[in-house]
Amino acid sequence: MKHGDRHRFSAFLLSWLAHTQAKSPWLLWLHDGSPSTALSPASSAPGYPHGGFGKSRLLQSSLSLVRQRFPGLPIVWVDGLCAAAHDQLSLVWQIVEQLQAAYPPWQAHTFATIWERLQRTGQLSSSGRQLLIDLDRREQLWTALARDVEALRPHLPAEGPTLLLFFDHLEQLLPSAQALVLAPGGRFPERFGLPRVKAVLASRQPPDWHQPLWKGRQSEIVTVTLPPWSAEEIRRMLAQEGALQTSATGAAAARLTAASERLHELTGGHPALVQLACRQLQSNQLRLEELARLDQRAFDERLVAWFFRQEGPLTWWLLVLAHLLPGSSEPGLALSWLAHLLSHFSARAPGQESLRKASLLTVPGVRLSCDGKSVSLQEEIRHLLVQVGWRLLDPDERFRRELSRLVLTHSLAALELEAGQVLPEPDWQAWQRLQLLHHLIIEHQEGWRHGKLLLTRALAQRLPAEGSRLLAILQQFEGQLSPPQRRELHLWERQIQQLETTEWGRRPEQAEPA
Numbered sequence: 001m002k003h004g005d006r007h008r009f010s011a012f013l014l015s016w017l018a019h020t021q022a023k024s025p026w027l028l029w030l031h032d033g034s035p036s037t038a039l040s041p042a043s044s045a046p047g048y049p050h051g052g053f054g055k056s057r058l059l060q061s062s063l064s065l066v067r068q069r070f071p072g073l074p075i076v077w078v079d080g081l082c083a084a085a086h087d088q089l090s091l092v093w094q095i096v097e098q099l100q101a102a103y104p105p106w107q108a109h110t111f112a113t114i115w116e117r118l119q120r121t122g123q124l125s126s127s128g129r130q131l132l133i134d135l136d137r138r139e140q141l142w143t144a145l146a147r148d149v150e151a152l153r154p155h156l157p158a159e160g161p162t163l164l165l166f167f168d169h170l171e172q173l174l175p176s177a178q179a180l181v182l183a184p185g186g187r188f189p190e191r192f193g194l195p196r197v198k199a200v201l202a203s204r205q206p207p208d209w210h211q212p213l214w215k216g217r218q219s220e221i222v223t224v225t226l227p228p229w230s231a232e233e234i235r236r237m238l239a240q241e242g243a244l245q246t247s248a249t250g251a252a253a254a255r256l257t258a259a260s261e262r263l264h265e266l267t268g269g270h271p272a273l274v275q276l277a278c279r280q281l282q283s284n285q286l287r288l289e290e291l292a293r294l295d296q297r298a299f300d301e302r303l304v305a306w307f308f309r310q311e312g313p314l315t316w317w318l319l320v321l322a323h324l325l326p327g328s329s330e331p332g333l334a335l336s337w338l339a340h341l342l343s344h345f346s347a348r349a350p351g352q353e354s355l356r357k358a359s360l361l362t363v364p365g366v367r368l369s370c371d372g373k374s375v376s377l378q379e380e381i382r383h384l385l386v387q388v389g390w391r392l393l394d395p396d397e398r399f400r401r402e403l404s405r406l407v408l409t410h411s412l413a414a415l416e417l418e419a420g421q422v423l424p425e426p427d428w429q430a431w432q433r434l435q436l437l438h439h440l441i442i443e444h445q446e447g448w449r450h451g452k453l454l455l456t457r458a459l460a461q462r463l464p465a466e467g468s469r470l471l472a473i474l475q476q477f478e479g480q481l482s483p484p485q486r487r488e489l490h491l492w493e494r495q496i497q498q499l500e501t502t503e504w505g506r507r508p509e510q511a512e513p514a
Contacts, residue, residue, distance in 0.1 A: 009224065010062045013200075014069050016222065017161055020196040025222040027189070030055050030202045033225035054271055055202040055226055056168050066164070074102035075164045080172030081331045082370040086426050086465075088180050089124070095192060096145070099163070103155040106148075114144040135184060142183045149193040161198045165189055170203035172331045176465030176500060178213055188213060212500055228269025235260035238278060238288075259288040266291065266299045270380050272365035276303045279364075285309075297388075304388045314359050317342070318366070319393070322377060322385035323400050324407065326437045326473050330430070332369055332376030337431075341406055404438035429466055433473060440477050448474070448485065455492055464499040471496065 016028055032055070066075070076098050084090045096108045118124040123137055156162050167173065167189065173180070177188045191197040206223055207214045214221075229237070235256060267273035280286035286302050294302065307315045320342065325333055335357075360366050365381030368374070377385070394400055432454055440447030451474045458467040471492055478486060 009058060010065050012224065013062050014065060017066065017070065017164070017198055020159065020161055020198075023219075025220055026191075026198055027217075027221040028198070028200045029207055029221050029223045030059065030200065030226060031206045031223065032204050033206075033227045058226065059166060059168065059200065059202060070160060070164075072102055073161060073164055074098040075166070077166045077168065077370075079370040080167070080169035081367060081374065081376060083331070083374070083426050084371070085173065086180075086331075088182065091180055092141070092145070092182050095163070095165075099152065103152060106152045106155050108145065108148040110144040110147045111141065114140055138182055139184055145182070146193050152194075156195070159196075161196050162194050163192070163197045165197070165199040166202070167199065168202045169331070170201045171205060174203070174213075176468055178500060179465050212497070229264070229271060229274060230269065231257070231261040231264040234264050234267075234269070234274055237274065238263075238281065256288070259291050262291040263288075266294070266296060272378055272381055273303065273384075275364035276306050280306055283309075300384060300388045301392070304384060304392065307385070307389060312359070313355050314363070317355050317360075318363065318377070319385055319389055320403060321375060322382045323390065323403055324434065324438075325377065325382060326433055326469075327379075327382075327476060330376070330433065330469070332367070332374035333434070334374045334427070334430075336373070338375070341403075341410065344410065345403070345406060401442060404441045407435055407438040408442065429469075433469055436470065437473050437476075440473070444477065444480055447477075448481070452488070459492070459495055459499070462499060464496050467492065467496045467499070 013028070016025070020026075063075070066073070074095075076095050078085045078091060078094075080086075084094075096111060100107055115124065118137060118140070167177075170177070181188050181190045183190060183192075189199045189201070206225075207217075207221060209215060209218065238260065263274065263277055267277060277286065280302060281288065285305060291299075307318060317338065321333060321338060324338070324341075335355075339355075357368060357372060360368060360375060363381075365378035367376050367378065369376075390397075390400060436447065436451050436454060438447075439450045451470060455467055455470045455474070458464075458470060471489070474489060478489065481489070
């Protein structure tokens with residue numbers, strides 16, 4: 001399916017939602033692909049693309065049609081970029097609240113009673129640091145919720161879906177999304193004992209059928225591939241944005257087609273890079289006629305020039321963010337952290353100026369979390385800023401190393417003091433991963449020892465999700481490791497896979513509730 005074909009996707013989505021027979025796929029997986037792929041069965045998923053081809057916008061644009069077709073259907077949107085999406089209990093409450101709003105007068109009284117009792121006895125905390133709840137408390141909460149769901153059944157519609165879940169940026173929850181499941185023996189995504197549940201999963205990658213979470217589930221999933229923009233789609237976008245008028249007025253159709261094809265080659269059809277090129281064309285900083293003469297390096301430098309032309313602190317904030325982010329395995333960096341770090345940086349940096357969130361939203365490839373508290377970059381934009389922007393501004397890396405040292409000299413306790421509250425466990429873990437990355441940048445062997453300590457602790461506490469994120473950071477430096485250290489990496493990888501297999505899904509839920 002190609003960019004811009006929203007009507008086709010929306011029609012497909014509505015048709016899939018309407019099919020609620022027991023053997024119909026109840027999961028729809030939207031992932032990035034290549035221009036040669038289209039609507040496809042799960043058994044023909046392609047390889048691993050670069051991604052960022054507009055999945056979130058496509059899903060959001062379809063929501064109004066879904067609500068028109070299925071009025072009253074409870075819809076829960078879970079954004080992997082948001083910290084709350086990684087909280088097992090927050091997700092359960094979000095779903096309970098949507099069900100209560102959709103099916104009055106039903107209320108989850110038993111669940112709420114058990115929840116309040118666990119909180120009153122100190123077994124649950126409404127705030128502060130807390131790891132995933134243990135099996136005993138999970139079973140208590142699930143038993144209570146299952147009893148409430150049984151009382152909900154008379155209020156459910158006789159046909160059609162009863163609950164629709166959207167999991168956007170799923171790659172931020174994988175490979176340990178199973179940790180979000182409340183029901184002992186259940187499988188992600190959870191159906192909470194309800195019949196005719198539907199779930200849409202949006203991820204850069206297609207399902208990995210070798211991963212324990214998806215192994216043997218081909219019949220449950222239908223995949224939809226969203227390819228990068230084609231040369232013709234790029235040509236239409238340039239025309240819509242007025243770039244053709246400013247750069248190639250009166251040019252022959254053949255020349256315009258050739259220029260669009262060249263732009264497709266240089267950007268790989270990635271929307272954020274195409275949008276940057278379009279802005280340069282609009283401002284006459286780039287001309288279509290030049291594209292044939294520019295090699296990849298020169299073209300990338302022309303794209304980065306757009307960032308250098310921005311006024312205020314925006315460019316500086318984005319460059320710092322690109323350097324600080326541990327990579328695509330992380331959901332993002334808290335804006336409060338970024339502001340805190342920059343307030344302690346050298347006076348020659350403009351980062352002490354305040355930055356409006358609205359400015360961030362004008363930049364292609366910048367993503368704010370659902371709560372607006374953290375920011376991340378699409379990998380292609382992060383790579384452009386790190387490999388091209390920083391190379392031009394900081395060729396000897398001294399400036400970046402000073403930034404890394406700044407991370408290591410600040411503790412999260414200082415951020416807590418500034419925020420006036422105890423930050424949750426996921427924030428502590430994210431800060432530890434951030435410091436691990438910059439330990440490895442500044443002093444590789446010290447960083448390795450620190451990473452080994454954090455990873456073995458995560459394995460001992462049976463936290464496969466945290467172990468996976470730590471491992472992803474260490475793997476970025478695999479080329480600098482000794483053979484024994486590489487063997488340790490592979491051993492940890494196997495141990496994490498074993499945890500994912502045994503910790504949760506010993507009795508996976510196979511059949512849809514009747």
